[in-house]
Amino acid sequence: MLWTYEPVWPVSSQLFTNSMYSFLFLPAMTLLYLSRFPFEKTFRAKGIYMAKWFVIFTAGEWIYLRTDHMTHDLGWTLAWSMLFYVMMFGMILLHHKKPLWAYLISAGFIAFLMLVFQVPIR
Numbered sequence: 501m502l503w504t505y506e507p508v509w510p511v512s513s514q515l516f517t518n519s520m521y522s523f524l525f526l527p528a529m530t531l532l533y534l535s536r537f538p539f540e541k542t543f544r545a546k547g548i549y550m551a552k553w554f555v556i557f558t559a560g561e562w563i564y565l566r567t568d569h570m571t572h573d574l575g576w577t578l579a580w581s582m583l584f585y586v587m588m589f590g591m592i593l594l595h596h597k598k599p600l601w602a603y604l605i606s607a608g609f610i611a612f613l614m615l616v617f618q619v620p621i622r
Contacts (some may be wrong), residue, residue, distance in 0.1 A: 501586055502576040506569050530592055537593065550589050557585045574617045584613075 509519045533553055538545045561581050564570035572578075587609055595602035613619070 502572065502574055502613070503581070504571050504573065505564070506571065508569060517549065533589065533592060534596055537596075550593075553589055554582070558582055572615050574619065576617060580613075 504514065505521050507514050511517055518566045528546070536549075538549050541549075546552070558581065562578060563572065564571070565578065574582075587606075591602050591606050591609075614621075
């Protein structure tokens with residue numbers, strides 16, 4: 501894994517913690533992001549909206565790293581997470597409009613990251 505969420509008391513299972521983020525927190529944030537997205541507004545307004553979410557996620561990860569609630573592995577850094585967030589929020593929006601394109605671009609980005617970080621495939 502490139503990053504891992506560390507369990508926080510009273511939870512002691514890393515699998516449970518990662519599952520909670522993967523299956524509850526991140527989908528809920530995606531729904532919130534899309535439900536408030538300013539589709540009818542200007543390009544500038546859309547950019548500001550996306551930038552706010554980028555800052556929130558980056559600040560959240562920074563706090564998690566500083567409080568040892570998250571670790572990075574295989575050379576992943578906060579800078580890489582920032583690039584990932586730019587891609588993620590763009591892909592969420594693209595998926596909402598053109599899912600096939602989002603899948604294709606995301607697959608390419610994932611392959612790129614796996615090669616760069618030499619993620620072992622088991």
